[in-house]
Amino acid sequence: MIRYFLLLGLFSVCACGQTEKTNNDNYKKVFFIDSVEVEKSALKKYDPSEISSISELKIEKDRVELIYIETIKFQKYRYWKYLSEKSEEYLKLVPNYNEDSYVQYIINGKVLKRDFESTLSSIDDVTFLDIKFIDRETLKNDYNISDKSNGVVIRTIGSVPN
Incomplete structure (x- = not known):
């Protein structure tokens, strides 16, 4: 806003x-x-x-x-490029920077709901720890999310900007 x-x-x-x-x-x-x-x-x-x-x-x-x-487009491309370089699995899951609408991003346990592009694009080699992927069932059971088919769970050092 x-x-x-x-x-x-x-x-x-x-x-x-x-x-x-x-x-x-x-x-x-x-x-x-x-x-x-x-x-x-x-x-x-x-x-x-x-x-x-x-x-x-x-x-x-x-x-x-x-x-x-x-x-938003610029920041989406930036985080997509970074994450796809860090993980082949991410690149398979999200083959293009505009194809992540079915993905739920979670950073350090926090579910990113809206206007998250700036947060994701701020991740770099200094803050990035690891990335893992969860399926629809785990998203629903662990995070009460039912409108996405996959989860991308990212851990960073410290907090990232909201």
């Missing part, structure tokens, strides 16, 4: 005619969508429901404000 308000705020900045070079703090704004630098006008091409995360970094010395926007 917060991503909608953040994106709405960014759209409002575009609509108000504020220049890309400066904002009220005299910072030059630089926008990135899925790791590619874009003009502010590119933000209008995205529906808020396509956005998974927005982060901002101000560099005081250079008076630059970097705004990083990642789409």
